[in-house]
Amino acid sequence: MNFGFALAGSDGAARAGWLRTAHGEVPTPSFMAVGTAGTVKAMTADAVRATGTGIVLGNTYHLMLRPGAERVARLGGLHAMMDWPGPILTDSGGFQIMSLAKLRKLDETGVTFRSHIDGAAHVLTPERSMEIQHLLDATITMVLDECTKFPATEDEAASSMRLSTRWAVRSRAAFVPRAGYGQFGIVQGGVFPALRAESVAALRAVDFEGYAIGGLAVGEGQALMFAMLDVTAPLLPEDKPRYLMGVGTPDDLLGSVARGVDMFDCVMPTRAGRTARAFCSTGVMNLRNARFAEDAGPLDAECGCLACRRHSRAYLHHLFRCGEILGPMLLTAHNLTYYNALMAGARAAILAGVYSEYCARVRAGWQT
Amino acid sequence: MNFGFALAGSDGAARAGWLRTAHGEVPTPSFMAVGTAGTVKAMTADAVRATGTGIVLGNTYHLMLRPGAERVARLGGLHAMMDWPGPILTDSGGFQIMSLAKLRKLDETGVTFRSHIDGAAHVLTPERSMEIQHLLDATITMVLDECTKFPATEDEAASSMRLSTRWAVRSRAAFVPRAGYGQFGIVQGGVFPALRAESVAALRAVDFEGYAIGGLAVGEGQALMFAMLDVTAPLLPEDKPRYLMGVGTPDDLLGSVARGVDMFDCVMPTRAGRTARAFCSTGVMNLRNARFAEDAGPLDAECGCLACRRHSRAYLHHLFRCGEILGPMLLTAHNLTYYNALMAGARAAILAGVYSEYCARVRAGWQT
Numbered sequence: 115m116n117f118g119f120a121l122a123g124s125d126g127a128a129r130a131g132w133l134r135t136a137h138g139e140v141p142t143p144s145f146m147a148v149g150t151a152g153t154v155k156a157m158t159a160d161a162v163r164a165t166g167t168g169i170v171l172g173n174t175y176h177l178m179l180r181p182g183a184e185r186v187a188r189l190g191g192l193h194a195m196m197d198w199p200g201p202i203l204t205d206s207g208g209f210q211i212m213s214l215a216k217l218r219k220l221d222e223t224g225v226t227f228r229s230h231i232d233g234a235a236h237v238l239t240p241e242r243s244m245e246i247q248h249l250l251d252a253t254i255t256m257v258l259d260e261c262t263k264f265p266a267t268e269d270e271a272a273s274s275m276r277l278s279t280r281w282a283v284r285s286r287a288a289f290v291p292r293a294g295y296g297q298f299g300i301v302q303g304g305v306f307p308a309l310r311a312e313s314v315a316a317l318r319a320v321d322f323e324g325y326a327i328g329g330l331a332v333g334e335g336q337a338l339m340f341a342m343l344d345v346t347a348p349l350l351p352e353d354k355p356r357y358l359m360g361v362g363t364p365d366d367l368l369g370s371v372a373r374g375v376d377m378f379d380c381v382m383p384t385r386a387g388r389t390a391r392a393f394c395s396t397g398v399m400n401l402r403n404a405r406f407a408e409d410a411g412p413l414d415a416e417c418g419c420l421a422c423r424r425h426s427r428a429y430l431h432h433l434f435r436c437g438e439i440l441g442p443m444l445l446t447a448h449n450l451t452y453y454n455a456l457m458a459g460a461r462a463a464i465l466a467g468v469y470s471e472y473c474a475r476v477r478a479g480w481q482t
Numbered sequence: 483m484n485f486g487f488a489l490a491g492s493d494g495a496a497r498a499g500w501l502r503t504a505h506g507e508v509p510t511p512s513f514m515a516v517g518t519a520g521t522v523k524a525m526t527a528d529a530v531r532a533t534g535t536g537i538v539l540g541n542t543y544h545l546m547l548r549p550g551a552e553r554v555a556r557l558g559g560l561h562a563m564m565d566w567p568g569p570i571l572t573d574s575g576g577f578q579i580m581s582l583a584k585l586r587k588l589d590e591t592g593v594t595f596r597s598h599i600d601g602a603a604h605v606l607t608p609e610r611s612m613e614i615q616h617l618l619d620a621t622i623t624m625v626l627d628e629c630t631k632f633p634a635t636e637d638e639a640a641s642s643m644r645l646s647t648r649w650a651v652r653s654r655a656a657f658v659p660r661a662g663y664g665q666f667g668i669v670q671g672g673v674f675p676a677l678r679a680e681s682v683a684a685l686r687a688v689d690f691e692g693y694a695i696g697g698l699a700v701g702e703g704q705a706l707m708f709a710m711l712d713v714t715a716p717l718l719p720e721d722k723p724r725y726l727m728g729v730g731t732p733d734d735l736l737g738s739v740a741r742g743v744d745m746f747d748c749v750m751p752t753r754a755g756r757t758a759r760a761f762c763s764t765g766v767m768n769l770r771n772a773r774f775a776e777d778a779g780p781l782d783a784e785c786g787c788l789a790c791r792r793h794s795r796a797y798l799h800h801l802f803r804c805g806e807i808l809g810p811m812l813l814t815a816h817n818l819t820y821y822n823a824l825m826a827g828a829r830a831a832i833l834a835g836v837y838s839e840y841c842a843r844v845r846a847g848w849q850t
Contacts, residue, residue: 152800158529158812188776189776189797408553440523444526
């Protein structure tokens with residue numbers, strides 16, 4: 115199957131579609147579960163599938179350090195290694211280097227850094243990042259970019275975005291096209307509409323299989339993020355998928371879908387699940403709270419996940435209070451189920467032309 | 483269904499049978515997965531079922547402290563709370579108090595101690611232990627006993643065993659008989675055959691639904707443990723189940739089944755699984771070992787568990803090296819599957835009259 119995106123319907127700027135890949139089709143809008151080091155933390159691959167997850171994300175930075183890209187390739191690629199035959203998107207490594215690695219240094223060539231694990235020196239160039247993602251057998255390869263810091267002056271944002279553009283060109287040249295595989299460019303430009311437009315135009319000239327919007331959810335706040343989506347998304351080609359990187363809360367997702375975004379990834383549902391926070395139709399709950407100690411009701415009466423069908427809030431509270439691994443396991447399963455159901459509900463509402471009513475109903479639930 | 487034990491066949495002293503309870507039947511010999519605080523660590527209840535586990539064990543000591551026996555009862559009992567409708571055996575709390583609690587003091591009445599969690603003072607008497615196990619809704623209730631320390635003089639072992647006998651009588655009086663529920667007495671007597679015989683005779687006079695052999699696997703070594711089984715098991719009634727507490731390695735299990743034991747529990751497969759050690763048909767492996775880093779083969783080619791069917795040794799090595807929760811999850815599933823398969827194989831061999839050949843074949847595998 116060729117890589118592609120088919121629009122199934124729209125409601126205002128909100129889009130419902132299909133992402134088609136060598137590793138299967140994914141309905142959009144879609145949330146990608148983060149599987150940093152070749153595992154969605156605290157989840158078997160079967161458990162990830164049971165949450166309705168259609169596509170997972172792997173981290174180039176983590177996997178290049180452990181177990182190493184060449185080793186993953188020798189083991190048959192990331193799909194085989196982690197028992198995920200479905201689509202996998204890998205990031206380029208740039209974002210994690212800037213947030214995790216030590217003694218990092220960035221120049222025109224690429225980034226040199228020391229591993230946060232053992233201090234070993236590494237170099238990541240656009241060409242090496244593409245090679246690593248190829249070795250991992252990523253269904254979707256991301257270009258290497260610099261995630262512009264926030265705040266940044268317009269000059270800083272322009273110069274950072276233009277470096278990312280030059281790296282995008284090099285990344286495209288280094289990408290090995292294969293049927294059903296794709297590569298996404300990444301729009302940068304900080305919070306400056308003209309720079310966002312310049313970035314989109316430059317990337318469209320290269321012509322990628324999809325476009326990511328990067329450099330957001332880095333501290334600018336939801337209003338400014340949405341404003342950037344309002345000026346960026348309309349410039350992107352209609353027939354290509356749009357991926358908002360590292361976003362976000364359920365409310366961020368609803369608002370971004372309304373602005374034409376098709377794909378998301380974020381550690382929020384998985385990380386929150388490991389720290390006892392549950393995303394529910396009635397809002398966010400912290401299961402460590404003593405008020406749940408004798409609450410025999412289900413976590414979320416509207417949810418069909420294992421935690422909600424089989425256990426009480428009191429049991430989940432007990433598990434976290436005792437530091438039992440099953441607590442993170444069950445709450446990660448629940449949160450991914452919630453995010454996937456939120457996106458599935460959005461898709462159905464878009465196709466029915468009632469997306470704004472859907473958002474209003476979901477948001478009203480959070481206030482109860 | 484009434485609580486009972488039916489012998490299906492035997493081969494020498496080895497027995498194959500059925501344990502019948504209000505919560506279902508369990509083929510014996512059988513290994514009980516340890517679910518200390520209302521969860522088999524790192525496993526969903528579905529995952530425990532998938533390992534072939536028929537009966538799980540809960541800990542009175544841990545559950546009385548967190549979440550509290552009365553709270554478990556208000557939440558519908560341990561079966562409902564942990565999603566395990568099958569049989570549950572609970573220990574009496576005595577063993578954990580002596581190994582975990584602080585400032586413990588034992589007298590004729592019972593044990594006073596301080597919680598290892600928050601230092602709160604507690605008293606556990608035979609009567610309170612029976613009440614707690616009733617509140618937990620234990621399918622099989624254990625009498626409160628004192629696990630005689632090792633080494634102990636014959637006088638110390640005699641006096642400890644006789645205290646346990648008096649507590650067994652009080653435990654029986656405090657037990658509430660219900661159809662399909664049972665209570666097991668616990669044979670003590672250290673490593674002294676005459677004391678073991680005295681203990682058995684006293685407990686048989688009380689007449690329990692089953693008999694446990696306690697005070698072994700406490701440092702005396704396998705040879706002495708087997709010698710004690712050789713003198714104890716023949717004294718126990720044929721028509722009641724026999725449970726060897728806290729045992730053990732796969733080899734311990736094979737040798738104990740040969741001596742007439744029907745039931746076992748031990749933290750070994752679950753704890754080992756969390757620390758990267760795997761019980762396999764070829765012996766024990768430590769998955770942290772660097773020699774597995776590129777081993778694309780399955781953990782155990784003879785095993786049908788999730789870890790063995792879907793993943794490589796190299797992936798398991800990677801997970802433990804990165805401290806990923808999925809490592810303990812997969813290896814716990816594997817080890818419980820191994821223990822259950824070992825017992826299922828033993829049962830089939832006993833019924834076929836080839837138990838010693840089975841043991842020889844299994845042990846030969848460990849040498850490869």
